Ligand SMILES: NC(=O)c1ccc[n+]([C@@H]2O[C@H](COP(=O)([O-])OP(=O)(O)OC[C@H]3O[C@@H](n4cnc5c(N)ncnc54)[C@H](O)[C@@H]3O)[C@@H](O)[C@H]2O)c1
């Protein structure tokens with residue numbers, strides 16, 4: 001099949017290279033959310049590349065660093081990558097910021113600070129960067145550790161945060177546009193594809209629920225209203241009052257729209273327009289994919305961002321796998337004077353006079369800095385990296401409002417290619433016969449087949465199937481080794497049999513490689529307490545109102561990642577990284593700040609979060 005590979009000259013403008021002209025997206029605006037009949041014309045096998053501002057020399061240097069890193073990784077010596085500037089800063093004890101963890105949240109925070117001139121060091125416990133968005137290699141397969149559904153590589157507006165974060169450090173990745181975000185296989189034989197083309201998707205949904213045509217238009221139309229407001233703002237830290245004021249003055253309608261939807265949940269809005277219970281369950285599944293809870297517990301802003309961005313910017317898969325994003329961010333960080341140390345397990349955040357001033361590693365090394373940013377979950381940060389008497393009151397509020405979401409059982413398979421029917425989509429969500437099982441452990445099955453888009457990830461004639469389903473740590477704790485292994489295989493067999501029945505007859509026999517991970521695996525390799533996928537609200541939340549930003553009540557300590565605003569998801573933690581860096585840069589004096597305004601605003605934010613607690 002013909003491949004179209006578009007390379008941009010480094011000096012060209014910092015926008016995404018073109019999608020095929022046949023794929024012009026028609027996106028409803030605030031004024032019009034009408035949709036008309038769908039026109040085919042998507043070129044599935046095209047690759048495009050995000051452009052970069054970096055000079056040829058910078059890019060050459062990046063290639064050299066990446067090559068050096070890969071060579072070191074192969075030799076098992078991938079333990080430290082540090083620029084001269086970072087090494088000097090360490091000697092002098094002059095880091096501006098230490099970032100604990102090289103997940104996407106941590107790396108975006110680090111790179112965004114480095115481009116502002118801050119001296120940054122990232123400390124990662126594992127051997128490679130990326131955390132949940134990392135990768136691993138086995139027998140010729142490159143597996144994504146977690147989700148392969150990537151938002152944020154879009155072309156327009158401000159939600160192309162992944163593109164921008166890479167571009168900021170002069171990096172680029174080749175992308176393959178995914179024509180279908182997800183193919184749902186739901187109870188009552190509901191099979192729906194979320195096509196990249198919005199009209200095509202809406203036509204398919206309306207065909208299944210013709211009596212709800214108006215409700216469908218109104219619900220998704222309201223999502224576009226929020227999305228249009230989001231893309232019109234410059235996205236920076238919402239806990240920085242000068243920036244927020246500026247946005248209100250420049251774009252009052254968008255800000256008021258977002259303020260209006262801020263405390264609302266998608267389920268309540270869907271119920272205003274839609275009555276059909278099957279369709280409401282489908283909307284629940286749409287939200288479950290984003291938040292691992294149903295629509296009535298999913299903030300409207302988050303739902304709108306995902307339900308629209310998949311059509312606006314689309315879902316695009318990075319060539320070589322999701323791991324290439326983190327690798328590029330690290331290369332960019334090093335070129336901007338930052339450093340990263342692998343196998344660097346932070347055991348404690350050092351406090352002096354109630355202020356975070358550095359970290360102590362498991363080997364006893366102490367490293368000091370002006371600010372400490374934790375990309376570990378809030379539970380890990382406040383329960384493990386700090387002594388209990390240091391946990392501030394605001395953190396206790398968070399723990400009342402949010403609990404740890406379930407972890408996952410994940411099955412990575414290599415299969416003979418002929419087991420997949422022609423035209424199989426990349427991502428699937430399977431819940432065969434009972435809507436009520438959606439949120440249960442082993443209820444909903446997520447499946448990604450990234451090799452449908454990028455065949456370089458596996459040996460010829462094969463495909464990767466990455467299957468995952470919610471699972472609780474309680475199910476796996478305290479089992480003797482043999483029982484643990486047998487249980488893993490037993491539960492994996494049940495899940496594979498379900499997929500064999502629903503999607504791929506002959507699947508069991510077509511398997512050439514199989515590896516099963518449990519919540520224990522997630523905990524061990526991702527250092528996430530109980531292997532949790534991320535925070536979920538304990539009750540019915542007031543939209544995003546209770547979700548904390550980055551600054552904590554401990555001076556000098558910031559959090560970044562999925563237990564901060566706006567929550568779970570790679571694009572969400574990318575935004576968290578952007579916000580965190582802006583806020584830290586302000587406190588370091590690298591961005592404008594009004595001390596008086598700031599004090600009052602922090603009090604206001606704490607009061608607002610209190611409203612969510614009392615709700
Ligand atoms: N779990 C999954 O299956 C999965 C897969 C893909 C993407 N995601 C998304 O990614 C999001 C998480 O991204 P993120 O950036 O918040 O975090 P992350 O969990 O991806 O990364 C955190 C990093 O911090 C490191 N770390 C933790 N404690 C440490 C310590 N004490 N010392 C040194 N390093 C330490 C971990 O090794 C990890 O690399 C999730 O919300 C999810 O939506 C999850």
Ligand SMILES: CC(C)=CCC/C(C)=C/C=C/C(C)=C/C=C/C(C)=C/C=C/C=C(C)/C=C/C=C(C)/C=C/C=C(\C)CCC=C(C)C
Pocket residue numbers: 147148149182230233235238255258259262289290291301302303305306427428429446447448566567568569570571572575
């Ligand atoms: C007062 C105040 C503070 C304020 C005022 C008002 C305003 C101005 C506001 C504003 C706001 C804003 C800006 C916001 C923003 C937001 C955002 C950006 C958000 C985002 C989000 C995102 C998300 C959530 C995402 C997610 C995703 C996910 C999770 C994904 C996942 C996936 C998966 C799992 C896949 C699987 C599947 C299959 C396989 C099928």
